[in-house]
Amino acid sequence: ILNVEQSPQSLHVQEGDSTNFTCSFPSSNFYALHWYRWETAKSPEALFVMTLNGDEKKKGRISATLNTKEGYSYLYIKGSQPEDSATYLCAFPPLYNQGGKLIFGQGTELSVKP
């Protein structure tokens, strides 16, 4: 069974705190890992697509790292702001199906208090 686990399920931080959360995925037959941010009442927004072991990507105050050998990715937010409040989802395409279908984790719900 191909499964993606995210932790923690929810996180409450104060404005200005830095935070991080984890996505665990099957390390065998790795192909790619996607990160999305989904704010309430909006469309899920693509953050990163990561493919290489050791890869690190950055977008503003958000960055992500990838370890394909041990099967995890970390997402970091530096100096959290209330507008960062959202559910952060990771997803990967099963290698056996290269049609692009994504398997998602259950998400980490981040709440940033002013």
Added chain:
Amino acid sequence: GAGVSQTPSNKVTEKGKYVELRCDPISGHTALYWYRQSLGQGPEFLIYFQGTGAADDSGLPNDRFFAVRPEGSVSTLKIQRTERGDSAVYLCASSSRAGGGTDTQYFGPGTRLTVL
């Protein structure tokens, strides 16, 4: 440019009724996906179109669910004899290439379906 749009944004129906959910992908995107997100879970794959044909419908839960994309752009997800367990947010996404796993999928805002 215009993103992925979905209509309606909310749909309330009674158990046993038929519903249609519509998705307008980004113009020119050949791949189109439907996902369903139930409370407390991540989005779950339903079906993927490459052009007009369903390339992978392995996620459709049963034969009450059907989707079409007759002209290779707009897609409609159809649910017959709705059940309370069908209540969820139905998301549509599109991508520009032939559905490769490294391609970004661009999502619409979803249709929230509630079956009473």
